[in-house]
Structure formats: C-alpha cells, structure tokens
Amino acid sequence: MNSELQRESQKKWIRFLVPALLLAAAGFAYMAYQPDSLPDSIARGNGRLEAQEIDVATKLPGRVEEVLVEEGEMVKAGQVLARINVDDLQAELRQAQATLRQVQESAKYAEAVVDQYESELSFAEKELTRSTQLSQKGHVSAEKLDLDKTSKLRAEAALKAARIKVVEAQAAIEAAQAAIERLHANIAESELKAPIDARVLYRLAEPGEVLGSGGKVLALLDLTDVYMTIFLPTYQAGVLSVGADARVVVDALPDLRIPARVSYVAPRAQFTPKQVETQTEREKLMFRVKVKIDPDLLKAHQEKVKTGVTGVAFVKLEDAADWPDDLQVRLQ
Structure with missing residues (x-):
C-alpha cells in the first residue's frame, strides 16, 4: 500500500517537473539572445x-497535364513549372487555320469578281459614250441609248456589291487570324512559368485534376x-x-x-x-x-x-x- 502511494506521488511529481523543465529551457533559449x-x-x-506568397494559376480552364517541381524546390524566373492539357486548344487551332484558308479563298474569288465587274463597267461606259455620240447625230435610237444607260447602272451596282464582298472577306480573314493568334497565346499560357526567382511552397494541384479559370496550381515564396x-x-x-x-x-x-x-x-x-x-x-x-x-x-x-x-x-x-x-x- 505504501509503495503504491509512493509511486503515485512520484508520478505527480514527474507530471509537475517535466513541464517546469520545458518552460525553464524555453525561457533560457529566449533569454540567450536577448x-x-x-x-x-x-x-x-x-x-x-x-x-510574400505568389500564386501560380491557370488562365483558362483545363486538365493539369504535369507539375514539374516539388515543394521546397528553388525555381528561376521563366522556368516552366507546370503544364495544362491543350488537346482541345490544338483542335480549335486546326479548325481556325482551316477557316482562315477558306476565307482566304473566298477573298480571292471576291477580288476576281470585282475585276470582272470592273471590266463590264468599263465596257458599259464605252458603249454608253458611243451610243450618246451616235444619238446626237441621229444614228442610234432612244431605246438603244436607254438600254446602254441601264447596262451601265447595273454594272456599277454589281461592282459595288462585289467590292463589299471583298471587304467582308478581308474582315473574315482578320477575324480568323485573330482567332489563331488568341489560340497560340492560350497554348503558350498553358505552360505555367515562374514569375520570379522563388521557392515552391505548396503544390496545390496534381496531374489529372481539372481546374477552372484562375485555378491555383502552385504557391511560391x-x-x-x-x-x-x-x-x-x-x-x-x-x-x-x-x-x-x-x-x-x-x-x-x-x-x-x-x-x-x-x-x-x-x-x-x-x-x-x-x-x-x-x-x-x-x-x-x-x-x-x-x-x-x-x-x-x-x-x-x-x-x-x-x-x-x-x-x-x-x-x-x-x-x-x-x-x-x-x-x-x-x-x-
């Protein structure tokens, strides 16, 4: 009975002594450099x-293809840290390139039509000039003169419409080129690069995860x-x-x-x-x-x-x- 009381007393003393020693050690460590x-x-x-923490995030939604760095690793500015899958963007790029080729062909056709109507207008103007001169001498009927005037007006209208088609085709070319440039930029941005020299603090996403626009992949220090x-x-x-x-x-x-x-x-x-x-x-x-x-x-x-x-x-x-x-x- 006495031995049990003695052991219980020792346990209580140890429970008191250990925290006290830890506090004393902490106090000594603190005072050592004060x-x-x-x-x-x-x-x-x-x-x-x-x-300062810096988040590395994806601009566009997509699936994380790979993360190339580990937590604690030092990285250099411009270093590729991760990649987002760009299969969908590549498909869109091919479609945009095909669209560009199509509208370029349409533009060539529209320009050819303009050339044709310019020739027709030139011919109609010459015919009208000739008819007008002959009409003044009484060698051409009024009906023929009216017909040549109508032909000239029709040629002018056709040429105007053809030129509008050329402008529309050029606008379509510019739109297709802009789409291609945008897709190239998005594909380039699928490579997430370090903005500065830094240390990787956390990997916030892993390969296979699907992120929305602005999804964080890494945190840097x-x-x-x-x-x-x-x-x-x-x-x-x-x-x-x-x-x-x-x-x-x-x-x-x-x-x-x-x-x-x-x-x-x-x-x-x-x-x-x-x-x-x-x-x-x-x-x-x-x-x-x-x-x-x-x-x-x-x-x-x-x-x-x-x-x-x-x-x-x-x-x-x-x-x-x-x-x-x-x-x-x-x-x-």
Whole structure:
C-alpha cells in the first residue's frame, strides 16, 4: 500500500517537473539572445519570419497535364513549372487555320469578281459614250441609248456589291487570324512559368485534376520579400518611422543579428477593447509593424532562408540612437 502511494506521488511529481523543465529551457533559449537591457530608443517584439506568397494559376480552364517541381524546390524566373492539357486548344487551332484558308479563298474569288465587274463597267461606259455620240447625230435610237444607260447602272451596282464582298472577306480573314493568334497565346499560357526567382511552397494541384479559370496550381515564396510582423504599443508605434533601422534575431540562429528596415506601420491599432476607459486599457492598443530583411542579403543567402521561424525584431525609435554592442550586425 505504501509503495503504491509512493509511486503515485512520484508520478505527480514527474507530471509537475517535466513541464517546469520545458518552460525553464524555453525561457533560457529566449533569454540567450536577448540583450541584458535596451535603451528607451529601441523597441522589440516577437514574431516569425514570413515571405510574400505568389500564386501560380491557370488562365483558362483545363486538365493539369504535369507539375514539374516539388515543394521546397528553388525555381528561376521563366522556368516552366507546370503544364495544362491543350488537346482541345490544338483542335480549335486546326479548325481556325482551316477557316482562315477558306476565307482566304473566298477573298480571292471576291477580288476576281470585282475585276470582272470592273471590266463590264468599263465596257458599259464605252458603249454608253458611243451610243450618246451616235444619238446626237441621229444614228442610234432612244431605246438603244436607254438600254446602254441601264447596262451601265447595273454594272456599277454589281461592282459595288462585289467590292463589299471583298471587304467582308478581308474582315473574315482578320477575324480568323485573330482567332489563331488568341489560340497560340492560350497554348503558350498553358505552360505555367515562374514569375520570379522563388521557392515552391505548396503544390496545390496534381496531374489529372481539372481546374477552372484562375485555378491555383502552385504557391511560391518570394525570398527577396521576407519580413517579420511584430506588435508595439501606442507610445512606441507612435514615434516609429517607416524606414527605421531594425535587427532580426531568429530562434534557430540566436548568434546572428540580421539587418532589416521597418517597411510598414499600421495606421490603426489592433486588439482594441470595446470600452477603452482607463489608461491601462489604452495601453492594450497594439499596432502592427512589419520589419523587412534587406533584399540584397536575402538574394545572397536564398538557400538558407527559412520562413515560419520564430524570433525577435528590434527597431529604432530614434534615428540618431546607437545600437548596443549586442545588436550590431553579425552574419556569422
């Protein structure tokens, strides 16, 4: 009986001790890279590294033919990442090309008809001129003169109609050519390419899936736009300037001091209580601040950039303030 009580007591002690040790370890890890004290001219906040996400989507509906990259893979701008099946587009293209050939033949025929009616009109004009001259001398009857006038009018009307047919045929040619150009463009866009150098974050679609227009195939991370979002109280955010110098320290690399800049300060506070009555409550107003890491530095170390890593960002509230020795830039 006593041994059972003793074992139960030990279990309770272990259940208490393990969380306590974990909390102590976490606290030690956090304090390992925190400066002993910060001047009033420097503020800090906790956050995690994030990067701008870019969706790679299909412009037109269709079936995913293949996805050529894996999650975590680095890709270059212009690299083909995936392809959408274009069998239907190829069939439409062949039909459009056949239509173009047909309307081109129609245009040739219409132009030949114009040539024919131009000849007939020229002949009718000559006949009318001759009949008019002979009529003045009394050698041609009025009926013959009227007949030649009618022939000329008919030739003019026929020529006008033939010329309209030529214009219509040319318009049909232009429409067919535009359809072919559009189909070529759509076929080219079936190859989904990386807009920038980036890392593949997610494969959102797999071969065989049918997507609608705008369907997302991949999500990329722009590793030249990496930032940490922190929250500062009103008295600090109110004097913080966009462009202010900053430092980022991540948990995974606590010895490094990464240079950064403040790229955004929210115009409105968050976490605002419904009733703000006391000064203590007003201090709960927090402003979102985005601290962006130097893009040139990121480009030089793209393979090492990891998003989702937690850490701390330090920002200067006064431009003239000096960084403490423990927050001087350190990249090794």
